Amino acid sequence: xxxxQLGARAGAAWANLSTQAVFTGRRYDVxxxxxxxxxxxxxxxxxxxxxxxxAAADLSLEIDTQSRITVAKLRSRARRMKxxxxxxxxxxxxxxxxxxxxxxxxxxxxxxRITKISGQLKQLATELQVPMxxxxxLNRETERREDKRPMMSDLRDAGAxxxxxxxxxxxxxxxxxxxxxxxxxxxxxDRESTEDFANRxxxxxxxxxxxxxxxxxxxxxxxxxxxxxxxxxxxxxTTWFRDVxxxxxxxxxxxxxxxx
Numbered sequence: 664x665x666x667x668q669l670g671a672r673a674g675a676a677w678a679n680l681s682t683q684a685v686f687t688g689r690r691y692d693v694x695x696x697x698x699x700x701x702x703x704x705x706x707x708x709x710x711x712x713x714x715x716x717x718a719a720a721d722l723s724l725e726i727d728t729q730s731r732i733t734v735a736k737l738r739s740r741a742r743r744m745k746x747x748x749x750x751x752x753x754x755x756x757x758x759x760x761x762x763x764x765x766x767x768x769x770x771x772x773x774x775x776r777i778t779k780i781s782g783q784l785k786q787l788a789t790e791l792q793v794p795m796x797x798x799x800x801l802n803r804e805t806e807r808r809e810d811k812r813p814m815m816s817d818l819r820d821a822g823a824x825x826x827x828x829x830x831x832x833x834x835x836x837x838x839x840x841x842x843x844x845x846x847x848x849x850x851x852x853d854r855e856s857t858e859d860f861a862n863r864x865x866x867x868x869x870x871x872x873x874x875x876x877x878x879x880x881x882x883x884x885x886x887x888x889x890x891x892x893x894x895x896x897x898x899x900x901t902t903w904f905r906d907v908x909x910x911x912x913x914x915x916x917x918x919x920x921x922x923x
Contacts (some may be wrong), residue, residue: 666726670719672902676889676915677715680708681900689902715915722918723749731763734783751793758783758798762819768840773820787828799824801833811840817885831884838874845871878904 664672684691689701696702704712710721723813725744729736737754744751756762781797788795788844800818815825815834825831845867851860878897882890896905905913 665728669726673719673915674712674715676903677718678708678711678900679912680704680712681899682902683900684708685712698797698848718916720906722916730761733763733765734780734787737762738787738790739865740785741793745791745793751791753794753796754788755796756798758800759824760800761782776915777820778823781827797824797828811835811837812879812881825884828884829886830882830888833881833883835878835879835881836874836877838871838877841867841871841874875899 671685673683674680675682681691683689687701689703690704691701692707693702697722718883727740737756741751741754758816759777761781762780764776764783784795784797799821800819801817802815804817805813811836815831815833816823817833840921846890849860849864855863876896876898878895880893880895886892894907896907896909896911897903898905898911901915905911
């Protein structure tokens, strides 16, 4: 995702607009027209979006969309930022599978390549004394299980990530899988009565409704603290996560005084 696209998403959350509305310029907060078209965004919605994008641009964030970046290049830039007036407080990598391990390791299997990158990132975080959030993809094993909650073993080509990480956080939205199941429709079991099938369908609908707007952060590893689960709110149309007790209509983010 490019920096402008990230800014547009942040602006959408700030303006409480759907990401669809931002990228199409059409309203999704009102029903579509009889001919299937949608109204264009109102002037006030464009103003709110512009204000959100300005607020995002004012954040102390540096977004680098360079592809196949190596840890050596990341180290060079991070050191430069660390020495600058702004300093460096956090590094987020999205995602580790898109990084390059350098020409020596590029032809190796993904497992070995990710292992090399993971070790280099661990050294860099220790050297700079800066926390590092490294995103990784999951494999398809969760799709094959009845329980869709991800596990550490689901990390795709994880290499040494599991061992090197101080904390592992796995994001899970039960609503995503339940709605997918409901949209596909249940299959009637052999010898299942009409009443039992109807009850199972009704139960699924209730579970979909109960899970809407909720997300879990599973913590299967925490070197300096407890493992467990952290509950979050999730607003689907803005793709935005919030603390569970946060007002859903409050600003998408708040900048602490002095953080600029």
